[in-house]
Amino acid sequence: MVEIDIAIIGAGPAGLNAAVAAADLGAGVALIDGYEYPGGQYFRQFPQEFRVSRLTDRYKQAEDLFAQIRRPEITYRQNSQVWNIDSDLNLDFIESSALGHLKPKAVILATGAYDRPAAFPGWTLPGVMTVGAAQILVKAQRVLPGRKILIAGSGPILLALGALLVWAGAEVVAVLEASQAMKRFNPLSVSGIWGQSDRLKEGWEFLRTLRKANVPYRQGWGIRRALGVDAVQGAACTRLDQHWRPIPGSEEQITCDTICIGYGFLPKTALSCLAGAAQIYRPEQGGWVPRRDNMMRTTIPGLYAAGDGAGIGGAGLSAAEGRIAGTAAAYEVSGKSQNGPDLEKLLAGLWKTWDSEKKFQKLFGELYTPGPGIDEWVDGETIICRCERVDLKAVDQAVRMGASNVDAVKGLTRAGMGACQGHICGRILAGQIARLSGRGVKEVGSLSPRPPVQPLSIGEAAGS
Amino acid sequence: MATYDAVVVGAGYIGCAVSYYLTKAGLKTALIDRGRLAAGASRANYGNIQVQDAELEYSLPMILAGKAAFETLEEDLGYKVGLRSIGSLLIAESESQAAGLQERRSRLEEFGVLVHWLSPAELQRLEPHLDAAQTFGALYNPQEMQLDPFKLIWAFVHRAQEKGLDLQLNTEILDFVLHGQQVGGVITAQGKIDSAATILAAGAWSAALGRKLGLDIPVKHVHGQAAATDYGGNLLNNTISSAAFFESAHDAAGADSQTVLAIAPTVHGNLLLGEAARVVDHFSSGTDAGSLQSICRTAIRFIPELRDFSIMRTWGAPVAFTEDGRPFLGPVSGLRGLLLAVAFKSTVIITPLIGRVIAQLVTGAEPDLDIRPFLLSRVRS
Amino acid sequence: MRFEPSNPNLPQVKRGSPITLWIDGRKIAAFSGETIAAVLFAEGLRLYRHQEGKTAVSLGGYFCGMGVCYGCLVSVDGLRRRACLTQVKDGMIVYTQPSGYGGSG
Numbered sequence: 001m002v003e004i005d006i007a008i009i010g011a012g013p014a015g016l017n018a019a020v021a022a023a024d025l026g027a028g029v030a031l032i033d034g035y036e037y038p039g040g041q042y043f044r045q046f047p048q049e050f051r052v053s054r055l056t057d058r059y060k061q062a063e064d065l066f067a068q069i070r071r072p073e074i075t076y077r078q079n080s081q082v083w084n085i086d087s088d089l090n091l092d093f094i095e096s097s098a099l100g101h102l103k104p105k106a107v108i109l110a111t112g113a114y115d116r117p118a119a120f121p122g123w124t125l126p127g128v129m130t131v132g133a134a135q136i137l138v139k140a141q142r143v144l145p146g147r148k149i150l151i152a153g154s155g156p157i158l159l160a161l162g163a164l165l166v167w168a169g170a171e172v173v174a175v176l177e178a179s180q181a182m183k184r185f186n187p188l189s190v191s192g193i194w195g196q197s198d199r200l201k202e203g204w205e206f207l208r209t210l211r212k213a214n215v216p217y218r219q220g221w222g223i224r225r226a227l228g229v230d231a232v233q234g235a236a237c238t239r240l241d242q243h244w245r246p247i248p249g250s251e252e253q254i255t256c257d258t259i260c261i262g263y264g265f266l267p268k269t270a271l272s273c274l275a276g277a278a279q280i281y282r283p284e285q286g287g288w289v290p291r292r293d294n295m296m297r298t299t300i301p302g303l304y305a306a307g308d309g310a311g312i313g314g315a316g317l318s319a320a321e322g323r324i325a326g327t328a329a330a331y332e333v334s335g336k337s338q339n340g341p342d343l344e345k346l347l348a349g350l351w352k353t354w355d356s357e358k359k360f361q362k363l364f365g366e367l368y369t370p371g372p373g374i375d376e377w378v379d380g381e382t383i384i385c386r387c388e389r390v391d392l393k394a395v396d397q398a399v400r401m402g403a404s405n406v407d408a409v410k411g412l413t414r415a416g417m418g419a420c421q422g423h424i425c426g427r428i429l430a431g432q433i434a435r436l437s438g439r440g441v442k443e444v445g446s447l448s449p450r451p452p453v454q455p456l457s458i459g460e461a462a463g464s
Numbered sequence: 465m466a467t468y469d470a471v472v473v474g475a476g477y478i479g480c481a482v483s484y485y486l487t488k489a490g491l492k493t494a495l496i497d498r499g500r501l502a503a504g505a506s507r508a509n510y511g512n513i514q515v516q517d518a519e520l521e522y523s524l525p526m527i528l529a530g531k532a533a534f535e536t537l538e539e540d541l542g543y544k545v546g547l548r549s550i551g552s553l554l555i556a557e558s559e560s561q562a563a564g565l566q567e568r569r570s571r572l573e574e575f576g577v578l579v580h581w582l583s584p585a586e587l588q589r590l591e592p593h594l595d596a597a598q599t600f601g602a603l604y605n606p607q608e609m610q611l612d613p614f615k616l617i618w619a620f621v622h623r624a625q626e627k628g629l630d631l632q633l634n635t636e637i638l639d640f641v642l643h644g645q646q647v648g649g650v651i652t653a654q655g656k657i658d659s660a661a662t663i664l665a666a667g668a669w670s671a672a673l674g675r676k677l678g679l680d681i682p683v684k685h686v687h688g689q690a691a692a693t694d695y696g697g698n699l700l701n702n703t704i705s706s707a708a709f710f711e712s713a714h715d716a717a718g719a720d721s722q723t724v725l726a727i728a729p730t731v732h733g734n735l736l737l738g739e740a741a742r743v744v745d746h747f748s749s750g751t752d753a754g755s756l757q758s759i760c761r762t763a764i765r766f767i768p769e770l771r772d773f774s775i776m777r778t779w780g781a782p783v784a785f786t787e788d789g790r791p792f793l794g795p796v797s798g799l800r801g802l803l804l805a806v807a808f809k810s811t812v813i814i815t816p817l818i819g820r821v822i823a824q825l826v827t828g829a830e831p832d833l834d835i836r837p838f839l840l841s842r843v844r845s
Numbered sequence: 846m847r848f849e850p851s852n853p854n855l856p857q858v859k860r861g862s863p864i865t866l867w868i869d870g871r872k873i874a875a876f877s878g879e880t881i882a883a884v885l886f887a888e889g890l891r892l893y894r895h896q897e898g899k900t901a902v903s904l905g906g907y908f909c910g911m912g913v914c915y916g917c918l919v920s921v922d923g924l925r926r927r928a929c930l931t932q933v934k935d936g937m938i939v940y941t942q943p944s945g946y947g948g949s950g
Contacts (some may be wrong), residue, residue, distance in 0.1 A: 034912075035930070036910075036930075036932075041911060043926035046878075047856065047861065047877075047878030047879070047932060048878065049860070049861025049876070049877040049878030049932075050858050050859065050860055050878045051859040052856050052857070052858050052859075052863055053856045053858070053859075054856045054857075055856070056856065066876060084751070086750060086755065092753045099753055099757065101753060114909060114911060114913045115909060117909075126891035126892045126893075126906050128889060128908070129907055129908050129909070129910065130908060130909050130910065131928075132909065132910055132911060133907060133908060133909050133910025133911070134910070135910075136910040136911065137882070137883060137910065137931070141851070141879060141880060141883035142847060142848060142850070142858050142860070143846065143847055143848070143879075143883045143886045143887050144846045144847075144848050144886070145886060147846075163854075164855075166852075167850060167852035167854045167855050168848055168850055168852070169848055169850070169851070169852075170848075170857065204929060206851070230892060231892065268913075269861070307704065324606060354710060354877070377878075386908075386914070386916060387915065387916075399619065401543075401622055402618075402621075402622045402625060403618070407500070408501070408618070411614035411615075411618070412614060412615060412618060414732065417692075417776065417777070418776075418915070419694060419774075419776065419915035420914050420915045420916075421776070423913045423914065424908070424909070424913070424914045434889055441560050450775075450777045450778060450779055451751055451778050452775060452776075452777075452778065455694060455774035455775060455776055455915070456775045457771075457772070457773075457775075457924075458693065458757075458760045458764060458770050458771055458773050458774060458775060459760075459770075459771035459772065460770075461756055461757060461760040461762035461775055462757060462761045462763075462764050462771070463760075463761075464759050772924055772925065774925070843948065
């Protein structure tokens with residue numbers, strides 16, 4: 001039974017790399033992940049019961065990493081959900097219906113991210129789903145989400161999904177990119193593009209696939225409303241200005257039965273908030289993220305955060321941050337100084353990669369961070385909190401009653417109190433409150449998480 | 465440097481209600497809290513308006529008067545605070561508790577409160593999903609009420625703000641302004657607040673604040689923990705709590721977490737589960753797995769079907785209590801300009817009444833309540 | 846709808862062994878390794894009414910696909926589970942509508 005020095009939460013690119021880096025330096029690591037298989041979203045695997053004819057490059061990369069965590073220093077716990085953490089690094093988790101507890105010397109949060117939705121009339125109709133949700137169905141399950149598919153959002157992932165659906169034999173009616181930044185983009189003039197030739201190549205290939213399949217790719221377009229009674233039957237789309245505001249008179253109707261939306265990603269920061277780590281507002285990284293230094297340390301001693309879960313930046317950045325955090329944390333738990341030349345030498349190479357990936361992160365942010373107009377696609381009946389069925393009218397009423405921050409509106413409307421614990425509605429709610437009260441999104445704050453960070457079965461919590 | 469008629473310390477149920485009635489009476493009022501609105505015990509409250517579990521000796525008349533004030537509250541405030549009728553059940557978990565409840569029933573009847581004794585079989589019929597075999601019977605009051613705590617607090621504050629309330633949240637009280645034996649306001653990090661009257665409504669924090677005045681306010685607190693479930697099933701028609709609550713009564717000697725059954729269905733359709741309580745001297749809003757496990761075990765013991773439901777949220781808060789179970793309300797002999805309003809047990813139900821009473825004490829009007837049983841002087845040697 | 850890719854960009858996949866499960870009282874053929882959500886899509890079922898609250902109005906169902914939104918909750922052998930994360934098993938009993946729950950009405 002290996003002694004746990006470091007607990008790493010999340011087994012995606014950041015967590016896997018952190019585990020390997022820490023184990024390389026002799027630390028005892030618990031790699032705790034809530035899913036059935038490791039890899040997170042980026043390295044999402046096929047179910048074990050499926051037989052795949054060949055592995056793609058990404059799967060091969062994933063397999064390498066999975067092999068590296070099979071070693072005695074690393075205890076990999078799957079289906080293990082951490083539901084509580086405090087500033088002393090007491091961790092509570094639930095695994096196979098049993099409650100568990102850990103108090104390691106250091107914790108690395110590598111919790112990852114999820115697709116950022118936007119609210120618009122009809123977004124709760126069956127048939128509306130996130131880009132990631134569609135990818136999972138097609139890639140990992142070989143099931144089509146629908147027959148006539150509209151893709152709307154921002155970022156290269158739209159192209160990736162579009163191409164994927166074309167390869168799968170679905171009809172993609174259009175890809176609507178909200179951002180117009182790429183129209184003016186000159187790749188040769190931007191430093192963030194160095195070292196990203198693979199990504200660029202991939203992007204061009206997706207675009208070519210769409211062109212060959214006659215799939216319209218429109219930049220500066222967005223979805224205005226989803227149409228249908230019991231399910232999606234069509235969509236109304238509009239041109240957007242550079243601030244993502246709908247341009248009046250430009251509405252067009254598109255027939256479709258499925259709408260895949262994705263406006264970037266949001267980091268899962270609930271555990272860092274629960275632990276008391278100071279948060280800073282970085283809209284280009286997904287909003288509120290834990291403040292960190294160049295060793296991925298948060299403001300809570302012994303608590304590190306790496307990867308998309310601490311600020312959206314992509315798989316390359318996640319891997320680099322994971323290695324930095326794993327290395328630094330291993331030093332901390334072994335009692336070695338984090339201020340000396342030894343650690344600096346170890347980190348020097350990683351920091352170079354980190355810097356280059358951060359340039360790409362910055363570029364990505366400049367191109368695709370949603371404009372303020374994203375909060376103006378709603379009407380009074382639009383559902384803001386899906387779990388509790390709270391519409392914009394109720395939010396408006398609360399703001400008129402003087403509630404000017406997210407927690408206060410939550411108390412009055414129950415928005416954010418549902419099963420998703422505010423993951424889906426949190427940013428939307430903040431945007432609406434800001435808009436209705438005339439304040440900045442940063443000013444209105446965000447939902448304060450309470451344990452458990454995801455619902456816990458009472459039977460399991462009773463520990464029978 | 466601001467001058468007020470009244471400064472209220474503590475923005476929980478009591479502080480917010482007091483602020484409302486003070487501003488309603490035309491007084492220039494400031495409301496100060498070290499945290500956000502209802503940051504302490506009020507945030508953890510179920511919103512139950514219960515009569516039958518009242519401290520019988522002195523508090524019951526206060527509670528009955530408090531309940532009467534609720535008849536017109538929503539109208540007065542111009543706000544819906546989710547007020548609704550719901551019955552309450554006090555469960556006996558032993559023969560001695562059953563006997564105690566029977567006695568409580570006769571005492572309540574003397575005060576004109578009619579409650580019913582139910583055998584386990586009768587309890588089972590009333591609550592089909594409750595495992596009545598775990599009980600020795602229950603006291604049933606079909607006439608209790610419930611509201612949404614957050615809405616009530618918000619309504620008080622918002623209406624008070626409309627009348628000019630100066631709300632200062634996230635503001636710590638550093639000290640009090642003292643002119644000899646006259647309390648003249650408070651000192652915060654933002655500066656001095658001069659005030660003719662200072663009202664201390666800081667719940668569990670009142671003891672520490674009192675010490676700044678050289679005052680011993682013997683308020684202790686438990687760290688109470690509770691949880692909210694997801695929806696479904698209409699598993700409970702009434703609120704239930706255990707008569708074991710009277711026995712544990714926050715026994716100062718007991719350091720272990722005790723879970724006393726307290727389950728309330730909310731108007732939203734989910735259940736509030738509680739409550740684990742430990743006497744502590746630290747202040748925390750955290751929860752721990754052990755207490756959660758204890759709460760869940762207790763809940764499943766009484767409502768087995770809860771096993772398949774989920775905990776959505778847990779919270780903890782310091783809940784103030786006093787040795788004799790009575791609050792400290794009213795002036796303090798030897799110190800002018802200070803009024804106490806702390807450590808109420810059945811808080812929700814008396815908020816409008818206490819708000820009114822404090823406003824009356826400040827303006828010199830005759831209070832609607834005989835406050836003599838609640839003065840601090842009863843415990844001072 | 847299940848599909849077999851003919852495009853070389855997508856690797857061929859052989860699904861797991863055939864199983865049967867019950868969905869809303871109907872016997873459905875599926876494959877080991879599939880998630881309940883995938884099977885529901887394959888059967889053309891996208892509307893989940895299970896979520897109860899103040900108003901018993903239907904919600905979309907599958908939305909985030911990765912267990913974050915809890916929109917895809919279904920009853921699995923009497924317990925609430927996320928369809929997107931739960932793999933089907935032989936003999937499983939699934940209800941997408943709340944009246945199908947055992948015990949909670």
